[in-house]
Amino acid sequence: MLWNIDLTLVDVAIVTRDAYAEAFRVVTGRPLVKLVPPLGxxxxxxxFETLAVNGIQAEDAHLPKFLSALALAFADRRGRLAKEGRMMPGAKAALKAVSRLDGVVQTVLTGTIKSNAVHKxxxxxxxxxxxxxxxxYGEEVYPKATLLQVAQGRAKQRLGTPFTAANTVVIGDSTRDVQAAKIGGAAMIGVASGxxxxxxxxxxGADxxxxxxSNASEVVAAVAGLTSPVDRRPGQADLSSWR
Incomplete structure (x- = not known):
């Protein structure tokens, strides 16, 4: 199961914008005037879009420099996340409840770079x-649907089980999340919280x-209803051990 983070599990938009502004200043030497909306x-x-709308001609070196600066700026502000952000209603109980399902592995499918996702x-x-x-994660330069397939590949390599729409669920708050799930090959739970x-x-097309x-039992029922048990072959990992 792959969770979107922003506006699905947490809302830390204020801190994220400040981190972007600092990263932009570090990379360009100019103040950030406009940050494009994330939109999933x-x-x-x-x-790249933020550089463009602020009149900066993007070059190949800009992306790694910006993402590195963004990681540092966000880490410096991680103490503000719980104070100035919020956990979405029911997020903690939902994660815990889903973890009790046999054979479920929970990870994230997010536009956020990995280090910042962990902090959030x-x-x-x-x-x-x-x-x-x-x-x-967002540092991997792929559309979100491709990121889903990358994550499925990582899970297959680790756990020895193919992951398809029959045993992969994405949960997110935007139509982009839905589109990524449908294109990438996963069932989709939409959450109208963002x-x-x-x-x-x-x-x-959300299923x-x-x-x-806020109703953890509904989340669990949705996950269980959208997945089918995976028959393990000899030598394959027992997914229940990775809950």
């Missing part, structure tokens, strides 16, 4: 049930739509 896009895409979840105590090594309304998530994560 990866940091790698946001960086740790700040609210949401990292306990998440295997960050199997996720897809960028998109329930009707928009349904229209985009299940929840108003938020």
């Amino acid at each position: 896009r990866p940091d790698s895409e946001i960086v 979840l740790k700040a609210f105590g949401l990292d306990k049930h998440v295997d960050f090594e199997l996720g897809g 960028r998109s309304m329930a009707g928009e998530l349904r229209e985009a 299940v739509v929840l108003p938020d994560l």
Whole structure:
């Protein structure tokens, strides 16, 4: 199971913007005037668009420099996350409840770079049930649907089991998350807690739509209903040991 982070599990937009402003200043020597809205896009895409709308001609070296500066700026501000951000309703209980399902491995599919994703979840105590090594992150220059397939490949390599739409679930708050799941090969649970309304998530093709994560039993039922047990071959990993 792959969780989107921003506006699905947490909302730390104020700290994120400040970190972007600092990274922009470090890389360009100029103040940030306009930060493009994330809209479910990866940091790698946001960086190039933000440079463009602020009149900076993007070069190949800009992306690694910006992402490195962004990681440092965000780490410097990690103490503000819990104070100035918020955990989305029901997030902690939902993660814990899903972890009790047999054979479930939880990770993230996020536009955020990996180090910042870890900081975001740790700040609210949401990292306990998440295997960050199997996720897809914003420093990888791929569309989110491709990031999903990258994460599935990592899980297959680690656990020895193919992951398809029959045993992979994405949960997120935007129509972009839905599109990524449908293109990448996963079932989709839409949560109307962020960028998109329930009707928009349904229209985009979400298999299940929840108003938020406040009812953990509904989240568990949705995950269980969208997945089928995986028959292990000899030598394959027992997924229940990775809950």
